[in-house]
Amino acid sequence: MTQPGLLVLLAANFTLPQLAPWSLAPLAMGVVFALLLAVLGRVPLRYNVRNLQVRWTTTGLTAVAFVIVLGLLTMMLAFVNGMYKLTEQSGQPGNVLVLSEGSTDESFSNLGFSDVGDIELQPGVSRNEENRPLCSRETYVVVNQPVQVREPGRPNGRFTQVRGVDDPVISGDVHGLELLPGGRWVGQAGVQKLADEQEAIEAVVGEGIARELGRDRLPEARAKAKNPERIDVGETFPLGGRTWVVVGVIRSSGSTFDSEIWAKRDIVGKMFGKQGYSTLVLRTESPAAAQTLKDFLNKDYEKASVQAYVETEYFASLSETNKTFLYAIVVVTAIMSLGGIFGVMNTMFAAVSQRSRDIAVLRILGYSRLHVLASFLLESLVLAILGGTLGCLIGGLMIHGRQAASIVSSGQGGGGKFVVLEMLVSGDIVAVCLAIALVMGILGGLIPSILAMLIRPLESLR
Amino acid sequence: MKLLGLMLKNIRRNWIASILxxxxxxMLVLMVTLVWSVLSFLDQVTAEKSKDLxxxxxxxxxxxxxxxxxxAATLTEGAARTDDxxxxxxxxxxxxxxxTTDIKNRTLDNTLFAFAMEPQKLRTMMDDLDSLPPDQAAELDAAIAKMDENRLGTxxxxxxxxxxGKxxxxxxxxxxxxxxxxxxxxxxVGTFPRGRYDKSAVIHRDYLNAAVDAWPREHxxxxxxxxxxxxxxxWIKVPDSDAFQKVADQISSSPYYSSPAVKCETASSGIGSxxxxxxxxxxxMRYLLAPACLATVAVVMSIAIGIGVRKRQMELAVMKVLGFRPRQILIMVLGxxxxxxxxxxLISSWATWYLVNNLLGGIPFPIAFFPSFMIDDGALWWGPAVGGGAALLGSVWPxxxxxxxxVSEVFSKVT
Structure with missing residues (x-):
C-alpha cells in the first residue's frame, strides 16, 4: 500500500477524541516536574539523554512496556466510558417511566389496560398541539432471533429488543428520537405488502441494531444493498417467523434505543405473547414536574399499584454492569501497573549499577546527593511520560469511536438491555492514564534513585 | 549439570534483577491466570458435549x-407420545x-432470587452439584432431605x-x-458449597405452586x-446428540406447545446465546488483555536478561576462551x-489457584448468570508454562x- 493510501485508511478508520485541555494536566504536571528535576538537579540534561541513547534497547523496551500497559488501560476505560455514556444519554429528564409495582425492568412489567388509560390523564402530563397526552404506551419484549448468516464461533441466535408502541410518532416525540432522512415512522396499520405480495411488519430500527441486522444479510443481498454497513429503509429481515420491513432508521442518539426495533404494539404483543403494556412513558414540562409526577404516582396514586421513575434515573440504575466492569478494570490496572513498576525498577536499578562510577565522578565533581537523585528520577519520569503518552495515543486511536456489543443492567435479577455502544476516549481517561504512567514512573524510579544517591564515591571508584 | 549450576549461580548473583x-x-501471570480461567470456564460451558448432554x-x-x-409434565418427558x-x-x-425481606426499603442485600424446583434434582441435574466431594455432598444431601420434609425449606x-444477615x-x-x-x-435449612452458587437460592417448587393455586381462593x-x-x-438430560435431536424434534412437532411455542436447544447453545x-x-479479554500481559512479561524479561548479558560481557568472553561454545552460552542465557x-x-498460578479457590471462593466477576469464576485446575500447569514461555521468548534476543x-572486541576494551 502506498503511503497516501495508508493515510487515507487511517483517516477513515480512526476518529480523534475530543479532549478538554485539563485532561492533559497530568502530562503537563509530569513535564513540569521533569523540568523542575532537570533544573534543580543541575546534572546536565545531555548526560541523561546520552545515557538513554546509549542504552537504547533497554530504554525502548521499558517504553514499550509502558505503551502496552497504558494502551490497554485506555482501551478498557473507553469501553466502560461508552457504557456509562449510554446509560447517561438514555432517557429524558422531563419524562416519567411507569412500570408495574415491583418491576425493576421493563421485561418483567405488566401494566393493566385500564390503568394505562387513567395514568396518562393525570395532571402534569404534557399535551401536544392536538391536545393529546404526550404519553408513549409501550410493550417491550426481548426476542430470540435466529441469525441468518452465522459467523464462526458465534451462536445461531441473538436476543433482540423489540418495542411495540401504540402511536410511533408520539412515542418518538416523547423519547426525543429522530429518523434518518428517507425514513418514516410505522404507519397505523403497522404492516405493508411487499413487491411479491407478501405481507411484512413495518419496523423502525435503531442504528446500532441496523448494523447487526446488516451483518446478517446473505452475501448476495449485502452486495446489492445500498448501504453495505447496515440494513436500510426498504430492506427486510426475519423475526418471530415473520418478515419485517424497515421503514425508518432512528438517528443514533447514543442511547439504548439505538439497539431496539420498534413496531406497532398490537402486532408485537400478539406475536410474542405479551398482550398488556409493559411501560408507559409520560412527558412533563420540566425535570421538576417529572419528579412531582413520579412522587405522586408512587405515593398518592391509588387506582393502580405502579412503580414510577424519572426516566434518566431509571437508565442510571442500569449501570450495575458498568460498575462491575469498572471494578474489574481497577483490579487489572493495579496488577498490570505493579508488573510495570517492577519492570521500570529493574531498568533503573540496572542503570544505577552500570553507572556507579559515573555517579561517583559526579559526586566528586561537586554534585550533591539530591542532584544525583533528581537526575535518575528524571530519566525514569521521561520514560514514563514518553511511554504513557504513546500508549494513550495508540490505545485511543485504535478504540475511539468504534462500536462494541455489551449489556447494561441493574444487577442480579434486574434484567438488562443488550446494547451496541460506542467506545469513547474522554479527557478523564487520558488524565487517569497519564497519571498512572507518572505514578509508575516515579514509584519505579524512586528506590533505584535513592540507591544512586547513597552511593559512596570513593568505594565506587576503588 | 554444569550449565544448570551456572544458570542458578547467575540468577542468584543478580538477585535484584532476578527478584524484580x-x-x-x-503479577502478569496472575493476570493471565485470571483471564484464562474466566475464558476457559466460558469455553467449557459453551462447548457442545457428545454424551450426557x-x-x-x-x-x-x-x-x-x-x-x-x-x-411441565410432558416437557420433562421430552414430549414423548408413543413407546418408540x-x-x-x-x-x-x-x-x-x-x-425481598423489606418491601418498603428494597435493596440488593435484602433481595433474594430463587429457583423454585424439586430439591432432589439439585444433586442430579445442577452443574457442579452433581460431582461434589463426599463431605460437601453429604452436607447438601442433608439440606435436601430437610427441604423434602419441609416445603418451607430453602x-x-x-x-x-x-x-x-441470616x-x-x-x-x-x-x-x-x-x-x-x-x-x-x-x-x-442449608447452604450451597462455596463456589458457583454463592449468590443463588432454591425453594421448593410445590410451595410456590401451592401459593399460586391458592391465589384465586383469596381473590x-x-x-x-x-x-x-x-x-x-x-432442563432435560439425554444420553447423546442423536437422542437430543430426536427429543428436540418431538418437542417442536408436538401440538401441545403452540401458545406460547417452545424451543429446545442444548445448554451450551442456550448459554452461548x-x-x-x-x-x-x-x-x-482473549485477544488483547491476555496477549498484552504475555507481551509485557516478555519485554520485562528481555530487559532483565539483556541487562545481565551486558554486565557479563567480560565473563562471557572468558567462558568462550575457556572452551564454551556459542550454543552452550545461548542455552545458558535462555535457561x-x-x-x-x-x-x-509457578508461584503466581499456584498461589492464585489456592487463594482464589480456597480462600476467596472465586473471582467475583458476575457476567451473564455466572456470579464468580474459580481458577481452572489447568492453571497449575499453564501458569509455569506461560511464565517460562514468555520469558524464553523475551530472552531470545539477549x-x-x-x-x-x-572475545577480541571485549578484551580490546580492557585497560
Missing part, C-alpha cells in the same frame, strides 16, 4: 421465558421467584446468606417481587397474573530466563547477543 523480573512476571426448553421467542406450568419416542434420562423444572448460597435455621419472610402479592415464609376466583406463566425453564451480548468483552519465568509463573560476544 520475577515479581513483574508473577443437557438441553434447555424455553419459550420460543421471548425472554424471560414464561410458559404455563401445564407444559425417546425419553430424557433426567429432567428438572425451574420457576424464578424474587422476593437452601441459600453463602454470599446471599451473609448479605441477608444463618442456617433462621426463618425469613419474602415479599414477592415478580409474583406480586405472593409472600413466602421460608426456613433456611374472587381471579388467577394470579403469572399463573399461566410460572414455568420458566425445563446469552454470552453473545458479551462477545466483544470476551474478545478483548536462566526459562528458570526465572517458570518459577515465577541470548543471541550473548552467544555472539566477540
Amino acid at each position: 523480573a520475577s515479581a513483574a512476571t508473577i 443437557k438441553a434447555i426448553i424455553t419459550e420460543r421467542w421471548q425472554i424471560p421465558s414464561q410458559m404455563p406450568y401445564s407444559y 419416542d425417546i425419553r430424557p434420562i433426567d429432567s428438572m423444572t425451574w420457576s424464578f421467584y424474587g422476593g 437452601i441459600v448460597g453463602l454470599d446471599r446468606l451473609e448479605a441477608l 444463618r442456617v435455621g433462621d426463618r425469613i419472610k419474602l415479599f414477592g417481587i415478580n409474583y406480586r402479592g405472593i409472600d413466602l415464609e421460608l426456613e433456611i 374472587n376466583g381471579e388467577e394470579h397474573p403469572l399463573a399461566q406463566k410460572s414455568l420458566n425453564l425445563v 446469552f454470552l453473545d451480548a458479551y462477545r466483544d468483552l470476551i474478545w478483548g 536462566e530466563s526459562l528458570l526465572l519465568g517458570t518459577a515465577a509463573g 541470548a543471541w547477543s550473548a552467544c555472539r560476544v566477540k
